[in-house]
Amino acid sequence: MVNPEIQGKAYPSTAPYTVGREKVREFARAVLAESPLHHDADIARAAGYADVVAPPTFPIVVQDLTLQQLLADESAAVDFSRVVHGDQRFSYTRPIVAGDELVGTMTVTSVKSLGGNSMVTSSTEIVDAEGAHVVTAISTLVVRAQEEDA
Amino acid sequence: MSGQAVGQPVFEELAVGDVVAERSRVFTRDRLVRYAGASGDFNPIHYRDDVARSVGLPGVLAHGMLTMGAAGAVASDWLGSVGHVLDYQVRFTRPIPVDAETGAEVTITATVAALDPEKRTARIDLSVVFAEQKVLGKSQFLVAFA
Numbered sequence: 001m002v003n004p005e006i007q008g009k010a011y012p013s014t015a016p017y018t019v020g021r022e023k024v025r026e027f028a029r030a031v032l033a034e035s036p037l038h039h040d041a042d043i044a045r046a047a048g049y050a051d052v053v054a055p056p057t058f059p060i061v062v063q064d065l066t067l068q069q070l071l072a073d074e075s076a077a078v079d080f081s082r083v084v085h086g087d088q089r090f091s092y093t094r095p096i097v098a099g100d101e102l103v104g105t106m107t108v109t110s111v112k113s114l115g116g117n118s119m120v121t122s123s124t125e126i127v128d129a130e131g132a133h134v135v136t137a138i139s140t141l142v143v144r145a146q147e148e149d150a
Numbered sequence: 151m152s153g154q155a156v157g158q159p160v161f162e163e164l165a166v167g168d169v170v171a172e173r174s175r176v177f178t179r180d181r182l183v184r185y186a187g188a189s190g191d192f193n194p195i196h197y198r199d200d201v202a203r204s205v206g207l208p209g210v211l212a213h214g215m216l217t218m219g220a221a222g223a224v225a226s227d228w229l230g231s232v233g234h235v236l237d238y239q240v241r242f243t244r245p246i247p248v249d250a251e252t253g254a255e256v257t258i259t260a261t262v263a264a265l266d267p268e269k270r271t272a273r274i275d276l277s278v279v280f281a282e283q284k285v286l287g288k289s290q291f292l293v294a295f296a
Contacts, residue, residue: 031219
């Protein structure tokens, strides 16, 4: 069982993550995103962006750094081998582009139990080098019950 | 924006119920490995059958975020440079087992679900179907047109 007392807990901000142009291209290929905005910096600039644009789910890369903090937190007692992804949301202020330096800060917003399963919802605020909001990534992880707990 | 290319979406021409994009995608084991590397999600249930089975799963599953990413890419490829995403959310309702030889074929359909002419926003609902069943719930992609 996940420790219910982590509800409300805030974790330290991550070290800055620099969004690389090749990383954006690699991620776009991995999710089969074909728009030239993800691949061609000239086309992205012509459309008004500073560099290639990251696909919509790219913030998971930064959010994952914060989720690793949760999984490494022994007091939280989240068993990674029993985690399934329940839901996911990205709420944007602006698109991410190559060259952005992003910092994520996660707060555990809710811990619920249902039939031996635990549901942990966390919210990661992602800001740029100026501290301006870029995107908030929210996910619910379902930690499935051990057979003996169920 | 001047010189708009043929085929780019035009907000005024959209109607609720329009299917704006449909794509078939095959998730193979090597696609899962590629996604693991690109995203940093190296949970072994996405590449090792023995580990997946040891935690009670039928075998290797696709990453939920690969499904969400591939569906979102269909919507953002459709949108191109005429707007940008404001919000994208999904619920993962069914796993996608990925056969080692044949992979798993999914069909992604993007449909206009709501329009706000004042804010010039469109909500695109994304359906992802595997083996004749939807694998995502409340899969909503909200975009703002320039």
